[in-house]
Amino acid sequence: MDIARTEVAEAAAEEAAEASGAAGVAARGRGAALRGALLALPVVFFALFFAYPVAAIVARGLHVDGDWRLGQVGDVLGDSGIRHVLWFTFWQALASTALTLLIALPGAYVFARFDFRGKQILRAVVTVPFVLPTVVVGTAFLAVVGRGGLLDELWGVRLDTTVWAILLAHVFFNYAVVVRTVGGLWAQLDPRQEEAARVLGASRFAAWRQVTLPALAPAVAAAALMVFLFTFTSFGVVQILGGPTFATLEVEIYRQTSEIFDLGTAAVLTIVQFVAVGIVLAVHARTVRRRESALRLVAPETTARRPRGRGQRALLGGVLVSIAVLLVLPLAVLVQRSFATPGGAGLGYYRALTRDDSGMFLVAPIAAIGNSLQYAVAATGIAVLVGSLAAVALTRRDAGRIVRGFDALLMLPLGVSAVTVGFGFLIALDEPPLDLRSSWILVPLAQALVGVPFVVRTMLPVLRAVDGRLREAAAVLGASPWRVWREVDLPMVRRALLVAAGFAFAVSLGEFGATVFIARPDNPTLPVAVARLLGRPGDLNYGQAMALSTILMVVCAVALLVLERLRTDRTGEF
């Protein structure tokens, strides 16, 4: 908290120094105070529920018997096994990012420029994997690329426990990031600019390269960095699909913390991951800012049209086939298995979900739906409150560099392992007034930590697009800052706010890593219940796990479809 307060103070000082006239100083002073007030809650939230727990567990690992064991950093990094893990983490993330871009960029184009039936539903469907927990779909993905899978049956190709399974699964999980980030912007680029270039004699490729690509590049870079971040910290995919021979930094942190109980090594690895993610985020923040350069944007509805000509239809067909094989098929396998009872296709597993005869849950598994929804609503409330306050503060034109840096800081929870945060909660939040370890609020708090970055990312571009002169005009006419926000900003961002809420909601529904640490036995969430069912032998347990996964998938898809209906004119990054 101290750190955060200094940050705000420094930012204020920076701006005060920048201001020239006396009136400017006063106005800026007021601005800084307001911004400080806006940032107070996000800063407190971030400090208390992220920075403090993570710092506590890292310190526990490195601070032994009153001594700082900083020499461990060298020992750990000198270990050839660890260096191998680092190298693998890095190159697989790079390869995954490249492959995801290669496969998803045509998809982004198709979603942006073409009109076809079922486009909205398909856009929701391709986003489903992104918000589903790996424990649910990892195994279904294996059914496609593994033994007896589609590839196996067609060409005898089996990719299980190879690095290809990991790379393709990363495409599966992150396809939506590219489609939403790049496609969202692409849809709003005025195609007439490219057409003008062609009229002036440029070839199709030259026109694209000189007009569209530069406008698109920052969005592509932003998407690439997000995919890199998610694949760099990949956990479930690597564990389930890669087998025991592949380990990322995240997997190694989990192993060192949870199994070997070598907190020192885990702490060093956490710091290494922190630094790596920090670099990625710093680069990301830079590209995002460059992207604010004014582009002439138009409404997305005006740029999409039905595909014409053989080339365009082939492109659309190709994209649809790749989506069908890579994204829809694994999800379909899940649904199919949930109906495949021993007596033929039926609802037997779904019916079994309503019985509470197993002592494992103390409630019927179906109750997990209610728990998940309640937790997700609470988490969404927290994430929207914290995230939008941060976004409003970050868009203020007088926001200094340090305040803008907070933007990147809010993304950090996406790059830190759940096991570190979970263990951190355990030892940091253990004394009154903050003994939250056995409180229900811990689950929504942990989920909100993951939701906040999405809220910020969705709100920021929209808020930044609001013409500052409107605000100034309102202020000149005597409106209070609150009134300005209510009359000018709110109407413009209302839909973005709903989209952000929808995304935070879906992400909370699917959150597994942190929730599993703190969910109570009498109120498991859907992903936790699925994991517990998968942990027991027997047809009914497996079938119920598949049925619950299907329900989770449908709930997420519905949330995303509703979100599609609320899409703003200017889409955020997700």
Added chain:
Amino acid sequence: MSTTSTKKSSAAKKLLVLAVGLGIVTLSACGSSDEGTSSGSKTVTLVSHDSWAVSKSVLAAFEKQSGYTVKVLKDGDAGQAVNKAILTKDNPQGDVFFGVDNTLLSRALDNGLFQSYEVKDAAAILPAYRTDDDKHRVTPIDTGDICVNYDKAWFSEHKLTPPESFDDLIKPAYKDLLVTENASTSSPGLGFLLGSAAEYGDDGWQDYWTKLKANGVKVVDGWEQAYNEEFSGSAGGKKAKADRPLVVSYASSPPAEVIFADPKPTTAPTGVATGTCFRQIEYAGLLSNARNSEGGKALLDFLVGKTFQEDMPLNMFVYPVREGAEVPAEFTEFGPQAKDPETMEPAKIAEHRDQWVKSWTSLVLK
């Protein structure tokens, strides 16, 4: 939200109110959690791992008879739960910890996780499972065997006798048939490694695993993948068209395949290679700084009591440790307990565990 306010500083004030509001929510949330753990000596908290399960009626009967309300905290998988308990031992999350097994026992004892308490029915516990008898820091609660399971249909279809022992598994007839778990991340995986070390000795097991590797053993990360994805005899495996008819699992897995089936088959689809078993014993203990130690003691007595011991098998798929506790018919019929399982002293496991796992990793995975 107010619609008429036009005062200059109202925005800042409102935000402050919001911030304070969240603070209050947070504080009230801890208030309510405190009630559960410290204030009422009528609440006793059990910390356990994800596999903990009990019949509602059995737990309710204990609550009624003892006057305590039982709160359960499941803390991840077995290893995680033990580590978390050690991390929080000065200010524990509960009063009793259940679920530390013989492979992790030394870690828990060396870190001073438990305080001494001898349960009322200590004499009823079968001698084979007792440990730490001089200090009574832990009480054995249940036992189970980690064994190779086989897919009956596969073996009858291929007219092959299922393997029975560790030695069988390296025979050419069983090439490419076995799937096991990573010994460094999975407790059955570790159990199987320890079983082989008990069978072939501290030096001989490496040679055994070299042969096992040459015979095509497949290693996956966790039990879920091995059992649900790779093993052809399980429900999940059948759907996934799995092709390995041998898997490292538990002696109680075959009964589970019968009990969790609808309609119930007359015989289990899987069997146990009884000569490949490693015995796991799970213990419970009173946490060192338990706030409600009286309640904790009552809870420990209950865990060893006949009612709970007989309720355990069908909930957690383990065997009772209490003499004369009855085991359900499905258990004796479909998954008889191994007669002569491999065992190992917790102290010996603690001494070798990390080194063995390390050499196993470089031997088998690289």
